[in-house]
Amino acid sequence: MPEPNVVSYSSLMSGYVTQGKPQVSLWIFREMLKTTVLPNEFTFATAVNACSILAELRIGTQVHSLVEVFGFRFNLVVCSSLVDMYGKCNQVDLARRVFDTMVDKNLVSWTSMIVAYAQNGRGNEALEIFREFNFLAWVNPNHFMLASVINACSSSGKLVLGKIAHGAAIRHGHDSNDVVASALVDMYAKCGCIVYANWVFRRVRNPCVIPYTSMIVAAAKHGLGKLSIELFEEMIDKRIKPNDVSFVAILHGCSHSGLIDEGLKYLNSMSRKHGMVPEAKHYTCIVDMLGRTGRLDEAYRLAKSIEVNPDEGASLWGTLLSASRLHGRVDIAVEASKKLIESNQQVDGAYVTLSNAYVLAGEWEHASDLRMKMKQTGVYKEPGCSWIEIKDSTYVFYAGKVLFERGTEVLRTLKELEREMKEKGYKGRSQGLVFADGEEEAMEEIDDLWVDFSIEKIRPDRSIEAV
DNA sequence: ATAGGGTTAG
Incomplete structure (x- = not known):
């Protein structure tokens, strides 16, 4: 094009985002800024969206500055995308700051704020925003918003509110929607109601891979490995293609029900039958599976052979560490803790679990040395807890x-x-x-x-x- | 030419 205009640039950027190439989209954006063509709200919304996908806080903040400079700070769509971007970059408070400056808000902006809280483990605040929305609301929540609210309920164990959201979904005809149903299955399972989870799942007419995966995980978490397997096979029979998460789910199910041969069979089937390459997270499930039944030497050997990035390494060695503790294998626990401490990940947990492994093995002195070392180096482990809602008490x-x-x-x-x-x-x-x-x-x-x-x-x- | 959702191992 001899003279591409703002629409040409924005279209091209949007096209690259759609094709899964957000980094190229941002490159086009930079090229555009070198020309005399001025970016508009479409350009900014697309650029911010590219940053959300990449979870690129640094560039996202720069784009935010340009939004201010070019005078789009009161634009509804641009600000909604900024809320989302800060949420995806785990900067919930920055997301909230943008949200609070918005003069008009619609369902999308409210949903983005709810999601920002929910996806960052702040379910209570997500529900607080939802409450405020309902107070001010002039429209009903749609399926996007309900799915996000249900997600906030599952991560904070709010069964009663989850049921109320389910009621709203039924009233507005969203309860058999794939997305809402997946969230409901997950919420009921995490709140201990596997029967409701199954009931919601069976009401979905043609469940796609995600509701199936939610239900496989639900069964797995309740120790119903055989049900996980039935669901997985049913999905394959219906020619629904399992994805990487489905395999994590089925391996998790096999692991928690001691179905080792089946688990190994599914791992092998990934490449043999489904044309997929097992990733670190799948091998981590296998390490868990072997470790859980006490086959720690095999688990250790497998763990050492897997190539991982730092995050995957933390999961992998954390898994092996807790299996070693469970079976009192101090030798392997020491190796796994080393990996975690060296990589500066989950250091507090590594110290505590290793110390507990020593206790289990009767090596009290090592255990107390370690506790001492924690005090000296200022490592502190926040105690974990569980909670359950019964009627209106937690x-x-x-x-x-x-x-x-x-x-x-x-x-x-x-x-x-x-x-x-x-x-x-x-x-x-x-x-x-x-x-x-x-x-x-x-x-x-x-x-x-x-x-x-x-x-x-x-x-x-x-x-x-x-x- | 623009913004939001559900499933993921210890």
Whole structure:
């Protein structure tokens, strides 16, 4: 073109984004700035979007400055894209600052802000924004917004609010939408309601790969490895192509149900049947699978043979470390912790887990040395916790601490369950429960129970329909 | 020619 104008440049940039080449889009943007053609709102929205995809905070901030310079700071679309960009770069507070300066906001801007909070582990604030939206709202939330709100509920374990959002989805006809359904399946599973998860899943008419994957993960997290496998096979039968996440899901399912041969079979099938190359995250699942059943030498050998970037390395060695702790393999725990500490990733967790591995192996002195070293070097591990909502109360659990009302009641029930499990052949450990050696009979009995468990037979109550 | 969503190993 002899004289490309702003539309030509913006179209070209947008085309590169669509083709999955955001870096080229930004290059075109830079070229454009060297000419006399002035960028407009379309150009900026596209450039900011390219930065979101790349999670490029540095360039994103520069583009933001240009937005101010060229006078688009009050443009609805440009500002929505900035909110999204800061969210994707994990700068939620900057996203909020842009959001607060916006004079008009629409569903997209509100959704972008909710997503920024939800995807950065700040579910409560996401729900706070949603509450404000509902207060000011002149339109109903659409499926984009509901999916994001449900996502915020799952990450913060808000089952009651999740059910309310589900109710809203039903009222506005979004409950069998693929995206909303995936979020609901995930939310119910993470809040402990596998039966509801299955119920929502089965209402989707033609589920694509993502609802299937959500449900495979849901089954996996509840120890229903065989159900994970059934779902995966059903998906293949329907000619739905599994993606990299689906394989993580099925390997996770096999790992958590001790289905090692099946897990290895699925790993091999990736290249043999599905034309995919297993990635570091898939091998990490296998390391977990081998480690979990005590095949630590194999797991270690595999871990050493995988090429990883720093983030993948942290997952890989973290996985091996906790498996070593579980089985009291101090030797491997030491090697795995070294990798984590050297790479400056999850250092606090590495110290604590290694120290616990020493404790399990009876090496008290090593354990206390390590705790001392933590104090000296100022490494502090924030204790993890779990929580559950019952009616309108939230109960928070820390290891070794009971801080809420009715705590003694919970402890009494727990002791009773432990006693019953011991009777049936389980042997308690400091973390998790494993079978006692040589109690095959009890194992078979429990295995039967497990196979019999069919979630089709259990009906959910009608409370969702009531909502 | 422009902005938003769901699944991911320890």
